[in-house]
Amino acid sequence: MLRIAICDDEPRELDILCEYIKEYLNIQPWDAVVKTFSHPDNLLTAIETESFHVYILDIVMPMHSGLELGQSIRRISREAQIVYITTEPGYALDAYAVNPLHYLIKPVEKQALFSTLELAFSKVDFGREITVTVKNKKGLRTLSADQIAFCEYKNHAVRYTLINGEQVETTTLACGFAEHIAPLLRDARFLSPHVSFALNMSRVEKLTREGFYLRDGDFVPVSARQYSTVRNAYLNYRLSREE
Template identity: 55%
Template structure:
């Protein structure tokens, strides 16, 4: 399912954007969920626990402008698509720091929005919406790949760090860690950087020679012997992301 976030502090404009977007989705038979946010702080809180494929943002908003909001979204997710919708054309050049797919001037022209949405949605990466089933002490737990920040092998089990801050503990298993994580490692976002760690590269904030720092501050080590391969894989990933926008 495609997830779309729309943020605008003017109730009428927010309602109009949500309505037009839902109209486009319904007309084209697309499986998507649209969530409206009337304040940028509410959206910033939401993206700490979940990600969206597309953001439609006003620019002139209280406390946090759409420009700052777009930059913050890019800290968490370099692959999501961003559309700016605003009354202020003079911010267009500054807006491109967040690599938006388009910059629409209010009042929003329906056809202009409808011409922009197909391109934005075509770039939505749904591969990490696949579920990963974890056997826990309490039963089966299904986790979307997009919600996994990293996995740590510990005493014949795996600790899954989730975007919300939760940790999910698997039951013990007999296969080796790489075999257990094979479904994750088939997804281009995931990388094994250590014998005992697999990371979601979408959640990386900083990269150093001996570690990755994930959003939220978690430090994940890089095995010295793996560093050249890990570095190359991560650089290739960043290059591919840039080409997808």
């Protein structure tokens, strides 16, 4: 399912954009969720616990500009499609520092937005959206890599901690932990710093010799023998986000 976020501090402009996007979705075969944000802080809070495929951002907003907002999004996702909208064409050059898909001038023309949405949706690679299917006491549940902060193997089961704070625990595994998390480790954001843990590096606040401190306060240990390898992998990940 496509997930679209719109952020504009002008209520009328936000309503128009939302109306246009919903109109486009009504005539196209896309299953999508659209969420609107009237303040950049609200979107920054939202992306702590959920992700979007397409972001439509006003550039001139209070507290955090759309450019700063785009930089925060890029630190989390290089694949997200960012579209900027503004009344100020002079910001276009600065906007391209975060590699946006397109730049639309207000008032946004419906057909121009429709063309941009078509391009944005065509670039969303659902094939790269990695998921893991786990069996728990309630049955089977599929978790997107985007949802997972980290997981821990203990007593032959795996407990997943999601970025919204929810915990999902598997029943007893029929295989080893390494085999179980192999699909997850195909996602460039994930790393196994310890024989019993795997984590999403986009959630990391800092790394010490003892382990990773995550943004929500959780801690994931690093094996002493693997520290240099883990540190290098994490640094490479961070550098790739800044390119």
